Amino acid sequence: MQLLKDFSKEYSLFLAIFTYIGIHYFEHTLVESTAGNLIGFTILFVVIMYAAMSVAHHAEMLAEKFGEPYGTLILTMSAVIVEIVIIVIMMMHAQNPELARDTIYSAVMLDINGLLGIAAIIGGIKYGEQPYNVDSSNSYLSMLLVAIGIAMVLPEFVDPVHHHKFMMFNVIVFVFLYIIFTRVQLKSHKYFFEYTNKEETECEEESGCTPHKEINAWYHAFNLVVSIVVIGVLAEVLSVFMGNTLETFGLPLAIGAVGVAVISAAPELITAVRAAVDNRMQTVINIALGASLATVLLTIPAVIVASYYLDMELNLSLTPIQTMMISLTLLVSMVNFNDGETNVLEGFLHFILFIVFGFLLFV
DSSP: OHHHHHHTTOHHHHHHHHHHHHHHHHHHHHTTSHHHHHHHHHHHHHHHHHHHHHHHHHHHHHHHHHOTTHHHHHHHHHHHHHHHHHHHHHHHHHOOTTHHHHHHHHHHIIIIIIIHHHHHHHHHHHHSOEEOOHHHHHHHHHHHHHHHIIIIIGGGGSOGGGHHHHHHHHHHHHHHHHHHHHHIIIIITGGGGOOOOHHHHHHHHOSOSOOOOOOOHHHHHHHHHHHHHHHHHHHHHHHHHHHHHHHHHTOOTHHHHHHHHHHHHHHHHHHHHHHHHTTOHHHHHHHHHHHHHHIIIIIHHHHHHHHHHTTOOOOOOOOHHHHHHHHHHHHHHHHHTTSSEEOHHHHHHHHHHHHHHHHHTTO
8 A cells, every 4th residue: 555655656657658648649740840849859858857867766765775886886777778778769760870979978978077077066065075985986997998998999990891790799898897897896896886984984883873764675676667668768759859859950969969868867967966965975986987887888788789680880989079088088087086085176177078078069
């Protein structure tokens, strides 16, 4: 009975279902005009973002249930699944071989420079400096360097004749890398991705701390999966309105990739800001860098396999501007995240890079 009562409060899920029915009914009428495309795109984007907030809520409940680093792993995996679903659907509709590359690039920029930058600024203003385990940032950044270098820079130097073989080879390598890294993160070096501050230590030693409330993991896991499925269904319709809108206004297709990245990163952004406000920078690091790594290691193999079976063209090689921005982002990250503390200046530097990323979309 309590489960039904809780489920009746899943307003985002019911809104998403009603929106799909309504948009699906009026879709042919809306796509015939510019105003109709804008209305359809705006409504779907807002509803998908609302559904993404539901994903963030249920992932946070599971995170509270299982603790770190399992919590952020669940959140990043949820976001990556949303991203993969939307990318594949939009690739099928747009027939754009660079869409996956632009989305992955946008996701990395959004996670490291946007999400982490905003969180560090907010946390820095409130607390001055926020500590975290430096081993985690070093681990994430070294993996990101290797993964991005192999999948998105090296192809530019590989003979086009061998591109297909190289991409299939990357699928095997990346799956292997993610399995190894996940084992390190959850088993052998779990302490790399944990940080306990004084307040948490005192709370663990005292008996007067607030007890951990019982959380129904199955309920939240079910709603998490359903929300992801609903987002994927809505994204299929969104891709039509997005493509028409970009074409009508002559906007670059890369903006569509940014839209996909924003939708998939919305749950992470919400959770990261809350963590920064609560002085939990370790959670922010795990989310921002972990999401970037999961995007590269999981999305790339997924789109390679999907493009192979759906017979679609795929280009993952970064452009010179993208290569420069990725390199600058990783270089600044290695300098900023080598002391175990973040501050306003570090957050501001990353946010400036995010602003530059947004400006370059129109250049």
